[in-house]
Amino acid sequence: MPKKNLIAITLLFLAFAFVDISLAATIANLSPVFKPYRDANKGIKIAIRSFEEDGHARLVSLDPETFTTEVVDEGAISFADVKTTEWKGTRFIHALHKYTAPVAGFENQGMRSAEVKKGGLFLTMDLCPSTKGFDRDAFEATEALGTPAPIAIAVSGLWIERHREEFDWIRREESEGRLAITWMNHSYSHPFDRLREPKENFLLTPGVDFEDEVLRNETLLLENGVTPAPFFRFPGLISDASLLEKLKALSLIPIGANAWLAKGERPRNGSFILVHGNGNEEGGIEKLLKFYGENKGVRLLPLKEAFERK
Ligand SMILES: [Zn+2]
Numbered sequence: 001m002p003k004k005n006l007i008a009i010t011l012l013f014l015a016f017a018f019v020d021i022s023l024a025a026t027i028a029n030l031s032p033v034f035k036p037y038r039d040a041n042k043g044i045k046i047a048i049r050s051f052e053e054d055g056h057a058r059l060v061s062l063d064p065e066t067f068t069t070e071v072v073d074e075g076a077i078s079f080a081d082v083k084t085t086e087w088k089g090t091r092f093i094h095a096l097h098k099y100t101a102p103v104a105g106f107e108n109q110g111m112r113s114a115e116v117k118k119g120g121l122f123l124t125m126d127l128c129p130s131t132k133g134f135d136r137d138a139f140e141a142t143e144a145l146g147t148p149a150p151i152a153i154a155v156s157g158l159w160i161e162r163h164r165e166e167f168d169w170i171r172r173e174e175s176e177g178r179l180a181i182t183w184m185n186h187s188y189s190h191p192f193d194r195l196r197e198p199k200e201n202f203l204l205t206p207g208v209d210f211e212d213e214v215l216r217n218e219t220l221l222l223e224n225g226v227t228p229a230p231f232f233r234f235p236g237l238i239s240d241a242s243l244l245e246k247l248k249a250l251s252l253i254p255i256g257a258n259a260w261l262a263k264g265e266r267p268r269n270g271s272f273i274l275v276h277g278n279g280n281e282e283g284g285i286e287k288l289l290k291f292y293g294e295n296k297g298v299r300l301l302p303l304k305e306a307f308e309r310k
Contacts, residue, residue: 027222028052030215032250033059036087037079044086048230048251050074051222060222062230062251064090067304069227092230092253095307100248102241106198109239110254114270114306120299121267122306123151123288124257125277126233128190129158132279134166139173139277141289142300148180150302152255154233157188157217159278160224167224182303184231184255188216192235202236203243210246231255231303237274255303261287270306 030051039045048069049060057074064087087093099110114122123142127134142149153170160167173179191205203210218228232252234243239254247254257274259267262284267273275284292298 025053025223025225027219030219030222032211032215034251035059035079036082037077038082038086044082044090046087046092046251047072047074047077047079049218051219053222060218060227062092064092067092067230067307069229071222071227089310091307091310094310095253096248096251099253100244102244104241106204106238106240108237108256109234109244110256111272111306112256112258113272114301115308116270118270118301118305120269120301120305121259122270122272122303123300124184124233124255124272124274124303125151125153126186126274127153127155127159127163127278128186128192128235128276128280129156129162130278130280131162134163134279135275135277135282135285136166136169138275138285138288139170139179141292143173143178145292145298145300147178149178150180150182150300152182152184152229152231152303153277154184154186154255155217155221156186156190156235157220158190159186160220171224171226180302182229182231183221183226184233184303185214185217185221185228185252186233187213187235188220189213190235198236198238199240202238203234204238204240210243211250214247214250214252229303260284261291267291272306 030049033047033050035047037045044064046062046064047059048062051058059072059074060069061072062069103109142151174181187203191202191208193201200206203213221228230252232247233255237256257272259265259271260274262281275288
């Protein structure tokens with residue numbers, strides 16, 4: 001091939017690579033808001049975040065009946081004439097108050113299983129920062145149960161930044177319809193020191209800026225085209241009454257678990273199963289695969305179906 005053509009092709013490749021990079025949105029000034037409004041179909045929605053995406057004013061909008069979130073243009077929304085009575089009785093607001101109410105202790109606060117008897121289970125997987133590869137076999141075994149397979153992934157920002165290839169793989173499974181993912185926030189840096197007591201560890205570590213941990217992770221998710229769900233998983237399942245209060249102010253529901261497989265807890269109907277898919281908890285993944293093998297026809301459900309209907 002003539003050298004000139006080679007240079008031209010190389011330049012073309014570089015140009016495409018550059019275009020690809022420029023497609024990633026720039027997200028700035030992500031802030032918590034609480035602004036109910038009525039959408040075009042007369043349904044009540046609540047804007048829970050405002051931010052700028054490549055300079056355009058956007059909102060993260062929550063449907064307080066279905067627990068789904070989406071990004072909308074702020075300019076297209078009118079906040080006029082919504083009465084408190086219209087949003088106060090919604091399923092989301094009910095659950096938000098219920099699961100962020102102050103309780104004693106530090107462990108596994110928030111929602112731990114379905115509110116109603118369910119013929120199925122809820123799989124939650126934590127992706128805490130890790131230097132290991134991820135447990136692709138757990139995803140594939142879950143998909144083998146029937147697709148799209150519902151899974152709630154609690155992801156930390158540092159995991160995404162150190163596992164780009166794995167993150168892209170999961171996103172592809174989602175976009176091609178093999179996984180139906182509820183993206184939960186697991187904080188950005190997921191502080192942890194194995195020598196510290198729970199009450200001074202994880203997000204209770206002195207000096208940690210809780211709101212920054214939450215919003216920085218959401219910013220990263222939005223930059224990657226993921227709209228975060230209104231759910232939060234405390235790292236280590238460790239929190240206290242003050243963090244619950246702060247979480248409520250951020251309109252996020254804490255999600256605990258009653259079937260942490262690596263700890264020997266057994267799933268029953270309506271359980272929130274907890275496994276780590278970041279290579280750090282092989283025992284949990286083994287138990288999940290064994291559970292699938294021994295319970296043919298096990299049915300997984302999306303997290304939003306764990307909440308009772310009015
Ligand atoms: Zn974690």
